[in-house]
Amino acid sequence: MMTIFGIPAQALFGQLLLGLINGAFYAMLSLGLALIFGLLNIINFSHGALYMMGAFVAWLLLTVLGAGYWTALVVAPLLVAVFGMIIERTMLCRLYKLDHLYGLLLTFGLALVIEGVFRQLYGISGMPYAVPKELAGGWNLGFMYLPIYRAWVVMASMVLCLGSWLLIEKTKLGAYLRAATENATLVQAFGINVPVMITLTYGFGVALAAIAGVLAAPIYSVNPLMGSNLIIVVFAVVVIGGMGSILGAIVTGFLLGLVEGLTKVFYPEAASTVIFVVMAIVLLIKPAGLFGKRS
Amino acid sequence: MAEPEILLSVKDLHAHYGESHVLHGMTFDVPKGEVVTLLGRNGVGKTTTMRSIMGIVGKRKGSIRYGGTETIALPSNKIARLGLAYCPEERGIFSSLSVRENMVLPPVIKPGGMPLDEVYQLFPRLLERANSQGTKLSGGEQQMLAIARILRTGAEMLLLDEPTEGLAPVIVQHIGDIIRELRKRGFTILLVEQNFHFAATVADRHYVVEHGHVIDMIPNEHLAANMDKLKTYLGV
Numbered sequence: 001m002m003t004i005f006g007i008p009a010q011a012l013f014g015q016l017l018l019g020l021i022n023g024a025f026y027a028m029l030s031l032g033l034a035l036i037f038g039l040l041n042i043i044n045f046s047h048g049a050l051y052m053m054g055a056f057v058a059w060l061l062l063t064v065l066g067a068g069y070w071t072a073l074v075v076a077p078l079l080v081a082v083f084g085m086i087i088e089r090t091m092l093c094r095l096y097k098l099d100h101l102y103g104l105l106l107t108f109g110l111a112l113v114i115e116g117v118f119r120q121l122y123g124i125s126g127m128p129y130a131v132p133k134e135l136a137g138g139w140n141l142g143f144m145y146l147p148i149y150r151a152w153v154v155m156a157s158m159v160l161c162l163g164s165w166l167l168i169e170k171t172k173l174g175a176y177l178r179a180a181t182e183n184a185t186l187v188q189a190f191g192i193n194v195p196v197m198i199t200l201t202y203g204f205g206v207a208l209a210a211i212a213g214v215l216a217a218p219i220y221s222v223n224p225l226m227g228s229n230l231i232i233v234v235f236a237v238v239v240i241g242g243m244g245s246i247l248g249a250i251v252t253g254f255l256l257g258l259v260e261g262l263t264k265v266f267y268p269e270a271a272s273t274v275i276f277v278v279m280a281i282v283l284l285i286k287p288a289g290l291f292g293k294r295s
Numbered sequence: 296m297a298e299p300e301i302l303l304s305v306k307d308l309h310a311h312y313g314e315s316h317v318l319h320g321m322t323f324d325v326p327k328g329e330v331v332t333l334l335g336r337n338g339v340g341k342t343t344t345m346r347s348i349m350g351i352v353g354k355r356k357g358s359i360r361y362g363g364t365e366t367i368a369l370p371s372n373k374i375a376r377l378g379l380a381y382c383p384e385e386r387g388i389f390s391s392l393s394v395r396e397n398m399v400l401p402p403v404i405k406p407g408g409m410p411l412d413e414v415y416q417l418f419p420r421l422l423e424r425a426n427s428q429g430t431k432l433s434g435g436e437q438q439m440l441a442i443a444r445i446l447r448t449g450a451e452m453l454l455l456d457e458p459t460e461g462l463a464p465v466i467v468q469h470i471g472d473i474i475r476e477l478r479k480r481g482f483t484i485l486l487v488e489q490n491f492h493f494a495a496t497v498a499d500r501h502y503v504v505e506h507g508h509v510i511d512m513i514p515n516e517h518l519a520a521n522m523d524k525l526k527t528y529l530g531v
Contacts, residue, residue, distance in 0.1 A: 172399075175392055175396045175399075175400055176400070178389065178391040178392060179389045179391070179392055179400055181391070182389050182390065182391060183387055183389065185351050185371070186381075186383060186387040187400075188351075188370070188371045188372045188375075189349045189350070189351055189371045189372070189374075189375055189381050190372075190375055190380070190381075190400065190401035190402065190445075190448075191372050191375035191376045191401065191402050191404050191448070192372055192402060193372050194372065
């Protein structure tokens with residue numbers, strides 16, 4: 001059997017793939033968080049719950065309406081985004097002038113409420129969601145077995161992240177967003193309806209979380225707690241990448257997924273803490289984060 | 296000669312920043328096609344007046360009419376769309392945008408704005424530096440950009456808050472040329488200035504502001520005759 005540094009290649013590549021998958025979810029979630037924090041000044045603690053809602057809506061669409069994976073991939077993010085935009089219009093919009101702490105408390109409370117409701121309705125044992133038949137099976141690459149669905153998740157996440165980055169950095173709409181993140185008052189004084197832009201940006205961030213949820217449904221079971229298990233790591237990713245940095249969130253997300261995967265191979269005991277160790281080191285050396293600007 | 300048409304009319308304007316009451320009944324008119332200055336010492340409320348007109352001050356009361364429309368209760372994006380454009384004192388150049396992106400950021404609100412190539416003719420330096428990051432420009436260039444980007448939107452009235460502040464004399468002179476050129480092209484301009492020597496070279500009339508209200512109006516042609524009075528007002 002082939003080995004690398006004394007580790008069987010199968011195990012190494014298997015863990016790297018797992019790391020890449022986790023990284024894909026970290027990237028999609030931290031991208032949304034960074035966008036929302038940049039423009040709304042809100043640390044969106046309900047992001048994990050909205051990710052979970054994405055998965056649950058997909059599961060409900062299938063079990064109640066019989067709508068399949070591909071429909072869910074489009075419909076679930078839209079529904080969850082509308083839910084998010086209602087939250088923004090009715091609650092979050094009152095907090096923009098207050099300290100960050102208020103937004104954090106409100107969204108944390110919302111996360112508990114949303115998770116509580118799903119827990120009450122569906123329990124915590126988790127619902128299975130089958131891999132769509134188009135993406136079932138896998139390829140034997142010789143050195144490892146690659147499930148097609150996992151390859152699809154990594155691809156889809158990369159395309160979504162790259163697309164979002166292009167939208168923000170290279171288009172007129174993105175220029176409005178970047179400018180409003182710096183100085184929303186002036187952008188509005190140029191005649192742009194900033195409140196509507198804020199609502200849509202929140203909706204976009206939430207939709208990214210919900211898409212991640214749908215993508216996750218066939219990999220992990222659909223569970224009311226799936227978001228809270230993930231969200232703490234995602235916050236660490238955002239801090240490491242630099243609060244509010246879009247590129248930072250994407251790159252750091254994938255990178256830390258890989259770091260986590262590698263740690264599982266070489267020193268499994270540290271796998272669940274390695275990201276926080278990295279966070280502590282980054283904060284000591286570069287407090288603004290790897291991609292953050294000093295403010 | 297017929298009375299000039301009043302484009303902007305401010306009456307009994309009061310404004311607050313948190314607890315502090317900054318404007319105490321500002322009243323003045325800006326006739327269409329004129330360059331009008333607000334002169335006064337630091338902290339008398341000139342910038343607050345500008346911000347109140349644009350609708351970006353927390354609390355304001357009184358009346359601000361633009362082209363006959365009452366704007367006191369409108370959000371700032373709606374006020375801008377009536378035809379007002381704002382160049383803030385801190386210039387407001389966006390560091391995450393290139394010079395070109397900064398230039399085309401303010402949306403076109405009406406037809407009749409200056410075409411982009413004419414704007415670049417007035418400010419050729421900005422075309423040379425189009426790909427630079429906005430805040431990598433020198434102070435003078437940033438000021439040019441802050442003025443240039445509001446010319447193509449179709450706004451008829453420009454609010455320029457201390458465009459000469461902290462700039463070298465040769466650049467101040469250039470900004471003076473620009474303001475005279477803009478007046479010739481029909482823009483109405485409200486200018487906040489501390490430097491009345493500069494103001495005298497560009498303006499049609501001056502309002503003297505003290506303690507949050509207008510205490511005097513001096514037409515530019517009477518400025519020389521009123522120089523002693525003005526110096527007392529401004530404490531120079």
